[in-house]
Amino acid sequence: MSEGSDRRARKKAATRQLVLETAQRLFDQRGFEAVTISDIAATADVAVQTVFNHFATKEDLFFAGRTPWVEAPAEAVRGRRPDESPVAALREALLRVLGEHVAALADTPQRRMVTTMAASPALESHERELNDQARARLEDALLEAWSDGGAPSRENVHLTAALVASTWMATVRTIASEARRPLPEPEDAVDRARQAVSLAGRVFDSLALALDSGASLQR
Template sequence: MSDLVDRRAQKKALTRELVRTTAHRLFASRGFDAVTIADVAREADVAVQTVFNHFASKEDLFFDGRVPWVEGVADAVRHRAPGVGPLSALRAHLLEFMAGQLSSLDGPEERCYRATLDASDTLRTFERKLVFEAEHRLSDALLAAWQDPEDGGERAPLDPVISAPLTAAIWLAAVRVLIVENRVRVAQGMAPAEVAATVEVLGDRLLAHMQAGSGTFHGMITPARELPGDRQAG
């Protein structure tokens, strides 16, 4: 029975991979909007329903395996080393992430992926949803970290419920701007490795400044139970 279950699982995984690689090849050659799920199914020699058994939408199929950052930013906080504060772990992860995103533009596969994405309004809209999801996951991870007394020596905010989403939004927005604006420099002819190295230095300075100022920032956020209006109401 165990062997049968294993074989079924392996067959399912192989089918999923076949569908994904087939779709990615078609998207790269024809463009995302010109390819249908029926096209993918026909090219992979599977039923249309088989595609939907593995992927909820064509957008999910396009991004599958290509957006580890959706969970990665939160995981960097959740799985940080003992004694490392959440913002220190997040800062280190984001610096590595920025450098990797820009240096990867040296490869034809990444350039093709970006070109296909940029050419589709549908994909750009879906990517924004993924950015929001990453922000939400990071907010949850920061909140959990700041509610844990073992915070790695970093000062927790007075009201982590408010500070967590604000911090997630501000930090990820800053990183996204650095990546998006510097992709333009690569497109204009600068070497990806050179751009990545420059952004890593700039990003380190920016995030260090944001981290150093986080204590003041958090201190400005008064817990809701301490707001003047609430005290008067009581």
């Protein structure tokens, strides 16, 4: 990369970060629905089109950098150790992400994020869309992992991958949503995270056992 190209890349990244920080600060201060793209552009001192050059929607601005759970499950399956099963890697990743999310409710930025989301049907709808993206990516990763055999069900690998992805992601979403309603006091967030992880772990173990039992019946 030439010096000029490198400079342009740095400037572009700096502008993106400025827009993102400005937007999320305004969302915290005024609420998501009350802030427009024009407000963000004016406060950041950039053109409206500049905002859209970096973020397609206002919802993308709100969630940017705040959704590790969208990529983490699929990445865990693809990046697992050679001696680790896809289901075991998935279990550990989801428990980690769930625990971190709930424990972070002790922190002011996470509490503001949750409060802002709860007041916005648009954000709650977009979160459901992100959950669907996470489920679809996980399903693809499981299909890849089981493409050479080793799937719990040899009868219908596609259906098995779809059921595992849907059930596991729905479990995490449900437990995470319930853990933040009502929003815990900061000093209680760690205990609530521990409870959420414990419950999720028991559910995941039951699901894994059911998968193993199904595989045994087909042998």
